[in-house]
Amino acid sequence: YCGLLFRHEGWPLCVHEKIVVQLAAIDWRILKPGDFYLQVVPYLKKSPRIVVKCLAKDKHNVEEVVIPEVSYTSIFTLEWLSTINGERMGIALENCLLTTDDKIFRVPWDQVVKPEFINKPKTPQLGEALVNGVCTSPVAQEDLKSDLE
16 A cells, blocks of 8 residues: 555554454344454463354354454455355355444455545555565665665
């Protein structure tokens, strides 16, 4: 997203006032088939993990799917959810639950993963490159030489 300003600067963790990645569990009774939410949970004495929580097949419990850390960079894509759905049995997940202080919103995943921007994309300047989705600027030759020395 080089050269773009997000309309909701907290994306992807939140969309305006709506929280995408939860720090606490959502009441399981709110979940409907096809709903899910993302939650950060503690994991032993290691770094916290992100899990997908959704309604279990019996519709009275919550299924928890641990997201491997190597997948964190691709969570906010349509392909990621397709992979999750391919590994599950039952109804495909499609709506992510987003929260505010007092409300819960059921939002289709394809809307969550499409950030909105304030301005049009700028063309990268001559010598700028995109590296892993990040704008990089050229380094002056003098700086390179001094780094090498």
